[in-house]
Amino acid sequence: MKLNIALLAGDGIGPEVIDQAVKVCDAVATKFGHDINWTPALTGAAAIDACGEPYPDETHEICLNADAVLFGAIGHPKYDNDPSAKVRPEQGLLKMRKKLGLFANVRPTFTFPSLIDNSPLKRERIEGTDLVFLRELTGGIYFGEKGRRDGGETAFDNCVYTRAEVQRLAKKGFELAMTRTKKLCCVDKANVLETSRLWRETVQAMEKDYPEVEVSYEFVDAVAMRLVQWPNSYDVLITENLFGDILTDEASVISGSMGLMPSASVGSENQLFEPIHGSYPQATGLDIANPLATILSAAMMFEMAFGLKEEAEAIKAVVNKSLDEGVVTEDLSGKNKSYKTSEVGDWLVANL
């Protein structure tokens, strides 16, 4: 099979972890007889430096022409404490999501038996956790009208949702639930927000089309609590953009394997795969960043974008093997020997 993949390394540790993912993907392709055509493109602070624009048109063209996008991370500290900066790397991310129509962010949180003791939670709280968030990614307060009035003294952000936007996300949620334990939780703040009431009534109306799925409705504040108390009581959760931003990050640290969590952002035409961790600027260039989340994102890509399940399983298996044998970067090595980012990549290739 010929696989056309756009490669957006981004900022910080992005390029280093992407390099390992490329090595592993190429090795898998060779093993299974595929042919990957990688097309690199600029994004984030790297793109601003090069052409003043965090998501250049050229990059967009490359993504549109690819079958899938593999993405590293973006963000640079020089923009962080300057709320007035005109161009920011994150704008590139938002523009990319919007222009590629990536309306659903798929964020699993699961545990690795060998890493369970890394969790800040007690073992009995976290064992067996295997949940997936579907976060709406191209609507809500992120993309509503925003600005200032009264000479800058008043600021506003509008949160807007249409029924159709809720339906297409919820549909993915119901479908995903059908492939798992058939439990779906709709997270909202329907006791306060009109957009949440639209979410809830839309999902309620869809229940009849999926009679086997057991749907629960929970307020976002309650979910923020239960995620810490009983994360293993959830299966599939659907939610709007901002709630999803907060809750998926909260969920990610619960597993104790934040550096390992992959994600996919999908639309009706395009698909993008990225680790959930950020650009980790302090570690840039040190060859110490954990590449496994990016490599597991590549596994998701094989499965979701190309339907190549066996290839995905091969990647997951060798990642598990590296964890079992302690071939891990310093964030996971504890008191044992740690490996460099590139050494982990090489080991995975050799052991595939």
Place this chain on the structure above:
Amino acid sequence: MKLNIALLAGDGIGPEVIDQAVKVCDAVATKFGHDINWTPALTGAAAIDACGEPYPDETHEICLNADAVLFGAIGHPKYDNDPSAKVRPEQGLLKMRKKLGLFANVRPTFTFPSLIDNSPLKRERIEGTDLVFLRELTGGIYFGEKGRRDGGETAFDNCVYTRAEVQRLAKKGFELAMTRTKKLCCVDKANVLETSRLWRETVQAMEKDYPEVEVSYEFVDAVAMRLVQWPNSYDVLITENLFGDILTDEASVISGSMGLMPSASVGSENQLFEPIHGSYPQATGLDIANPLATILSAAMMFEMAFGLKEEAEAIKAVVNKSLDEGVVTEDLSGKNKSYKTSEVGDWLVANL
């Protein structure tokens, strides 16, 4: 001293836990030579049932005329899955906050040595946690214009903040930080929201007035993570209404003592004290609800509303004693004997 207190028991377990707080307050008053004048008033579902309105004008008058308000909890399941309900108990809560001008919600999270093992977090993660959230309570998306367009197919909620609103909340945050370890964290989403950029620039401009306070700025998603990882790395956190709703609830379960966490909501004229737990409808009338959060809220009331620090300390001391001696409700008793709500109240009065 003569203390005029409005007593809003509310719904569910509200009346039961409020009864215990009244007993304890009366006992403290007798001991220290004060005279409490309690004026009960209706709110929540109870008020809707009585007069169709969750925060009746009469209740508002009573609150205005009181020196402080002691509040139980509101909310009733019959309103929960009906997004279209015209009148909801929560509207009473929001109207009350707005009409009383309670713009700052003070929510401490701390640990009790004897309860530390109740936390879902490992001991070393939670030990020493002692943080306070100041949540803005009368602005933001809770109170902005909201509604439907396109025949109901599009819903919107507006988030609006003025610089003056941010300043008055931040001022309380700086002042509180000065009485503690002088660390202040401003929680926002300045990489996406214009209102957050206003928050950040306003707080930045105030830093010069409090040169001793070390201010950090963190994105809400990062805080949602760090609260689970290293809750004891925070001291005072300030944030807008919706972020505060989510994060304070997340923080509350971290301590393992959710049933013990008090809160205060203060404005320039009025002050209200309430447990952070909800109305817990399943437990209504069973005399099993934990009254300690309400009793500790009463302690906050003595200190903050009346400046009666010794009285507040007396309440806290006897609560600690009940925990140490295991005179607790079933949520905390583990395998040991548990006490009824009213028995805990009686024991506290007898041991004051």
